[in-house]
Amino acid sequence: MKFGDTTVIDGLSFDVKRGETFGLLGSNGSGKTTTIRALLGIYKVSGGQLHINRRAYRVDSGIRLGYLPEERGLYKKETVIDIMTYFGRLKGMEATRAREESMSYLRRVQLNDKATTRLDKLSGGQQQKVQLGITILNDPELLILDEPTKGFDPVNRRLLMNIIEEHQQKGATVVFVTHQMEEVERLCDRIILLKNGKAVAYGTVSEVRKQHDDNNLDDIFVKLYGDENNE
Amino acid sequence: MNNMHNLSTVIQFEITRTLKKKSFWIMALLFPLMLAGIFGIIFFSNKATADAAKEMEKQKFSIIYMDEANKINPGMASALGATRVTDKQAGIDNVQSGTVDSFFYYPDSLNTSQIEVYGKEVGIFDNGRYGGVAKVLLEQSAASTVDANTRAVLQKTVSYNTTIYKEGQVYDGFKQLIAPGVFLVLFYILIAMFSNQMLTSTTEEKENRVIEMILTTIEAKTLIVGKIISLMMLSIIQMLLILLPSILGYILFHDKLSLPIIDLSSIPLDPSRIFIGFLIFALSYSLFTGLLVMIGAATPTAKEAGSFFGVIMMLIFGPLYAAPLFISAPHSPLVQFLSYFPLTAPIPLLLRNAVGNLTTIEAWISIAILAVTAAGVIKVAVQVFRYGALEYSRRLSLKEIFGAK
Numbered sequence: 050m051k052f053g054d055t056t057v058i059d060g061l062s063f064d065v066k067r068g069e070t071f072g073l074l075g076s077n078g079s080g081k082t083t084t085i086r087a088l089l090g091i092y093k094v095s096g097g098q099l100h101i102n103r104r105a106y107r108v109d110s111g112i113r114l115g116y117l118p119e120e121r122g123l124y125k126k127e128t129v130i131d132i133m134t135y136f137g138r139l140k141g142m143e144a145t146r147a148r149e150e151s152m153s154y155l156r157r158v159q160l161n162d163k164a165t166t167r168l169d170k171l172s173g174g175q176q177q178k179v180q181l182g183i184t185i186l187n188d189p190e191l192l193i194l195d196e197p198t199k200g201f202d203p204v205n206r207r208l209l210m211n212i213i214e215e216h217q218q219k220g221a222t223v224v225f226v227t228h229q230m231e232e233v234e235r236l237c238d239r240i241i242l243l244k245n246g247k248a249v250a251y252g253t254v255s256e257v258r259k260q261h262d263d264n265n266l267d268d269i270f271v272k273l274y275g276d277e278n279n280e
Numbered sequence: 281m282n283n284m285h286n287l288s289t290v291i292q293f294e295i296t297r298t299l300k301k302k303s304f305w306i307m308a309l310l311f312p313l314m315l316a317g318i319f320g321i322i323f324f325s326n327k328a329t330a331d332a333a334k335e336m337e338k339q340k341f342s343i344i345y346m347d348e349a350n351k352i353n354p355g356m357a358s359a360l361g362a363t364r365v366t367d368k369q370a371g372i373d374n375v376q377s378g379t380v381d382s383f384f385y386y387p388d389s390l391n392t393s394q395i396e397v398y399g400k401e402v403g404i405f406d407n408g409r410y411g412g413v414a415k416v417l418l419e420q421s422a423a424s425t426v427d428a429n430t431r432a433v434l435q436k437t438v439s440y441n442t443t444i445y446k447e448g449q450v451y452d453g454f455k456q457l458i459a460p461g462v463f464l465v466l467f468y469i470l471i472a473m474f475s476n477q478m479l480t481s482t483t484e485e486k487e488n489r490v491i492e493m494i495l496t497t498i499e500a501k502t503l504i505v506g507k508i509i510s511l512m513m514l515s516i517i518q519m520l521l522i523l524l525p526s527i528l529g530y531i532l533f534h535d536k537l538s539l540p541i542i543d544l545s546s547i548p549l550d551p552s553r554i555f556i557g558f559l560i561f562a563l564s565y566s567l568f569t570g571l572l573v574m575i576g577a578a579t580p581t582a583k584e585a586g587s588f589f590g591v592i593m594m595l596i597f598g599p600l601y602a603a604p605l606f607i608s609a610p611h612s613p614l615v616q617f618l619s620y621f622p623l624t625a626p627i628p629l630l631l632r633n634a635v636g637n638l639t640t641i642e643a644w645i646s647i648a649i650l651a652v653t654a655a656g657v658i659k660v661a662v663q664v665f666r667y668g669a670l671e672y673s674r675r676l677s678l679k680e681i682f683g684a685k
């Protein structure tokens with residue numbers, strides 16, 4: 050994949066197994082978000098495709114996908130419940146069920162009294178909770194979370210981690226884009242490390258450690274990307 | 281099936297949230313309220329003028345006049361209480377000193393000289409009464425010297441009744457243009473009222489950064505088509521909000537406002553021209569909705585999209601300046617160009633269809649051009665939205681838009 054004449058993803062290929070939590074790691078500008086956007090068809094690619102269950106992915110292919118993008122935002126002038134119901138319906142739910150599940154989530158995160166409040170009247174943290182609620186509406190079988198903890202306060206970070214763990218237990222596949230190594234160690238089964246759009250390490254967390262004669266992912270990260278900071 | 285579900289969801293969401301906005305209702309009701317205001321002003325102005333005229337009739341003022349042309353009927357002058365004098369300067373002096381209220385001087389030659397009117401100041405509006413009386417006195421005096429028919433001609437009260445035949449049938453050109461002309465009026469009003477909303481309908485997704493969640497949930501085409509359909513449905517709601525109060529106001533107040541009585545049954549309905557008018561209207565509306573949505577999708581913010589607004593409005597409404605040509609010279613190269621070029625075509629086509637000089641061949645060729653262009657523009661709008669979605673801070677170039685496959 051190219052932006053103008055610059056190649057940003059080059060010959061990248063990886064598998065994510067059903068039910069596993071997969072970490073897509075790399076420093077800023079390594080191509081993590083671009084990879085996800087290209088896979089999901091948000092960016093136009095010069096070649097390559099995302100296959101889910103051996104079928105080429107399309108937005109209307111019926112996969113229950115929950116995507117939390119790095120760039121976050123929702124309709125600001127609509128009420129919380131209207132936005133959640135709208136996305137629920139777009140994800141294939143009936144209006145009543147979308148509304149009920151939205152209310153159930155809002156009760157869980159103690160925002161049920163804000164259901165009929167306009168989104169822009171909520172605090173930043175409350176808006177994050179709403180966005181997270183939309184991501185997990187319709188019980189996704191594939192969760193793609195791009196820098197999910199970015200900008201989250203500690204309360205919401207804990208909520209997010211609990212939600213990821215719940216979906217892991219339910220058998221959902223989780224793709225996790227981050228450069229927070231402690232989250233990776235805690236949650237991921239397998240990982241891929243990107244540098245300049247290419248894979249520099251790929252496998253289970255322990256395999257990657259062995260490949261780099263090191264026990265600590267933080268050290269591996271510094272070893273792989275430290276030269277970028279010196280440039 | 282899934283796409284249909286999503287399309288109806290988008291349409292429902294877009295319509296509901298617009299109907300919930302106070303600004304929509306303010307704009308929607310502003311037009312009928314403005315109409316009511318204008319008619320109210322006309323009504324009260326008519327009433328005030330009539331009252332003032334009655335009041336003036338009651339007012340008496342003293343008149344002296346000098347008639348060198350010998351055209352004033354002494355009996356009529358006497359009925360007004362006017363006295364004839366023979367010295368012009370004395371007459372002027374009498375008004376100046378306040379001895380009399382007014383002096384009218386009718387010169388020997390009415391063809392080459394002016395009638396002079398002198399009066400005592402009674403207020404900026406009421407000062408006009410002297411000239412009015414001098415005129416009426418002369419006209420009625422002149423009319424009293426001729427027979428009734430000549431008087432009618434001179435006073436321009438003769439009426440004419442013209443009957444035109446077309447293909448052996450009585451033809452009323454003005455009434456013929458009412459039904460197909462409705463589409464021209466609707467197009468004008470709806471574009472004027474909704475174009476800004478069309479322009480900003482997709483910038484919101486970009487400005488709010490909601491675009492990535494949308495594009496991974498539904499197809500861009502479904503969102504854009506849903507937005508275009510919802511804008512059209514909102515236009516219909518807007519149209520009803522304009523028409524219903526206007527019709528109701530007409531039924532209730534047309535007597536008081538001295539509006540002409542419209543006999544709807546006398547309006548001719550030419551199904552072919554109405555159908556063509558409808559097609560041109562619908563396709564033109566789709567074309568410009570698509571175009572404005574596309575510009576909104578290609579620009580990072582509503583503010584920046586607004587800078588293109590003037591260009592689009594100039595293309596749509598610019599041809600109005602050539603409107604007389606559309607009626608008098610429909611086959612001139614300029615009119616033909618404006619009629620076939622899709623971005624300028626709506627006004628010429630709708631106007632020419634209304635006045636009846638758009639031939640069937642011309643109509644169908646231009647309808648085909650509009651349909652292809654509208655479909656192409658909507659397709660490009662989807663493309664632009666799809667691939668320009670994440671351009672939060674810069675405008676897409678034409679190369680990028682048309683290079684995207």
